[in-house]
Amino acid sequence: MHLAAVSTPVGAARAAVDAVGLLGALTVEPPAAGMPGWDDVTDLTRALGHLRVLAERLPEVLAQLARHLEAPGGGDLYGVAGNSPVPVEGVVATATTALDAAGGLLGQAAHELATAQGAVAGLYTVGGIGPVGP
Numbered sequence: 001m002h003l004a005a006v007s008t009p010v011g012a013a014r015a016a017v018d019a020v021g022l023l024g025a026l027t028v029e030p031p032a033a034g035m036p037g038w039d040d041v042t043d044l045t046r047a048l049g050h051l052r053v054l055a056e057r058l059p060e061v062l063a064q065l066a067r068h069l070e071a072p073g074g075g076d077l078y079g080v081a082g083n084s085p086v087p088v089e090g091v092v093a094t095a096t097t098a099l100d101a102a103g104g105l106l107g108q109a110a111h112e113l114a115t116a117q118g119a120v121a122g123l124y125t126v127g128g129i130g131p132v133g134p
Contacts, residue, residue, distance in 0.1 A: 078091075
């Protein structure tokens with residue numbers, strides 16, 4: 001999916017899922033000569049940097065989603081499916097608490113990714129292009 005074609009929050013979230021899935025597939029093998037964009041330790045450093053930025057930006061998105069749920073009149077906008085004994089306000093509170101917790105964990109993940117990126121940035125590939133490590 002090309003990002004220019006994304007025009008909705010759901011489409012953007014789906015594109016992010018697809019991008020992370022692709023990243024997982026592309027990083028199964030370590031950096032190696034002849035793999036465009038994945039042939040040196042500097043590529044690993046740049047990938048970590050982009051993942052750090054992703055982790056830094058996601059908490060704001062989650063906070064925005066929580067604000068939408070908590071918007072004035074939100075209780076009048078939503079209903080609870082099924083025979084749930086929990087009122088709308090309780091369901092919204094559960095969701096917003098979970099979104100806040102997830103945002104906090106992502107903030108910690110961003111910090112850890114920055115630490116990893118800083119550490120890896122001090123490496124170079126010995127003997128030219130090749131994998132990092134033993």
